[in-house]
Amino acid sequence: MxxxxxxxxxxxxxxxxxxxxxxxxxxxxxxxxxxxxxxxxxxxxxxxxxxxxxxxxxxxxxxxxxxxxxxxxxxxxxxxxxxxxxxxxxxxxxxxxxxxxxxxxxxxxxxxxxxxxxxxxxxxxxxxxxxxxxxxxxxxRSGQAKELLKADIIKIIDSIPNDGEDFSNIRDKALILIGFYSFCRRSELLGMNFEHLNFANDGVQVLIPFSKTDQTGEGRMIFLPATKDAYCPVKALNDWLEIAMIERGPLFYKINKSNTIEKYTLNYKNQKISLNDSSFVLILKKRAFAAGLDDCDKISGHSLRIGSITQARMNGVPTHEIMAQSGHKTTQMIDKYTKLSNIRETSAAKKI
Known part of the structure; x- marks a missing residue:
């Protein structure tokens, strides 16, 4: 041998x-x-x-x-x-x-x-x-992160002051509405660049070049609809792009206590620094608490994504259409992300 x-x-x-x-x-x-x-x-x-x-x-x-x-x-x-x-x-x-x-x-x-x-x-x-x-x-832990459904998003947006002098109000409206309507992971949301946007009359196409389940960079296109109401993600985005004068690079930035948008800070690779994960979660919790929502301590970076997927399923959107927007590869992951916390509203017995 x-x-x-x-x-x-x-x-x-x-x-x-x-x-x-x-x-x-x-x-x-x-x-x-x-x-x-x-x-x-x-x-x-x-x-x-x-x-x-x-x-x-x-x-x-x-x-x-x-x-x-x-x-x-x-x-x-x-x-x-x-x-x-x-x-x-x-x-x-x-x-x-x-x-x-x-x-x-x-x-x-x-x-x-x-x-x-x-x-x-x-x-x-x-x-x-x-x-x-x-x-x-x-x-x-009793379940995943708290889901933020459309009713919660409406409460949060309604509670944000219409004070155009405070840039964080404009940024946070855009951040929350785009996060909800995009179905994106927080890394995808915070990784969005101006160069990834393609504007049209009925909404905005956004290229997601990389994701957790797309390590090779094949990319996917998602769509933000122009809902043309007080909760329109496209209007919120345009308002933010205008006030922040963003024409390239990341969409979302930190705003300091002096109300200055820190869009010129560079990292060690000489690249602009986007808003980070922890700041995003703190913003979400702060705005939810101000809107009077319950269980704000259970809100995480997944709350918008879980909420939009759950809302879509409650509204009868086909699973394959949800997957195309969310980037999920299997229906099992959609099932995992869906939270039906109100049994009275979602009971199948009411739909037969």
Missing amino acids: VKISLNENVSKLKEKSKAKNTQDKYQGDWLKFIDYCKNKYNCNPLDVDDLDSAYALTANYMDWLHEDPEAKILKGTSNIPGKEKLNNNPYSSSPYKASTIQRILASITYKYRLNGFQFDRKNPNIAETISAIVRNEKNS
Whole structure:
């Protein structure tokens, strides 16, 4: 019997089979796992005696990420050389989500396999630990983020003062109405550029060049209708573009306490900086609270998207049309995003 191992070049080629962003995430997750092993067990994860020890070490790490307050210190930090001081995670003070822990497990599995371990995520120690973490998360939160339906959007817009001197009033109307009518993820909404807009008499076509489920940049077109009422996303957008004098680059920017639109601030790549995730959520919560809505603490960056999808389904819009606007690839994800919280209004028994 002759045992042949992969040479170093083949191992490097295997790593390059993943997209650059995926490689970075895998490497970052693995480096944090190494730190955990050194701090807790004074060893490198590749130094374990056997596969069972690797499973036990990984399961213990998953549990630590989920339960231990110390684990939150790792969030928003990076162990990748050159990125140690970067923190782009607005939720770095909150516990790890089950979905994030599952991604970290994928990273660890990949690295173990790359180093010759026959690591299987279906091992009982691993599978049962992950299952328990997912179940705990579902039990700890009653549903997803609060959905903002059309009635809620109307209340929020009505509560925003018609004060043209305060630029945040004009921006927030556009931000909320476009977020609702676009069905977009918050990253897609905040990533919209003026160059992505195509104006017509009946509305605006918007190019979404990249998304969570479109990593190759195939892109999709969505449509913002000109509703021609007080809640028209097109009018709100035009009002904001005019007052902010936006003719290129990101659509939405931070407005400081001096009522100055910070559209000339540049990042390290010399690019204009759009409004960030955490600011968007704070704006949404602030406006919902001012409108007198309940459960504002449950509002998140998903609330507009969940609300518009739910409203569309309540109004009988075909699922395939919702998917074309929202960018979802499967009907199962549409079902997951739909929240029918008012059983009296949505009961099927009333429609037969």
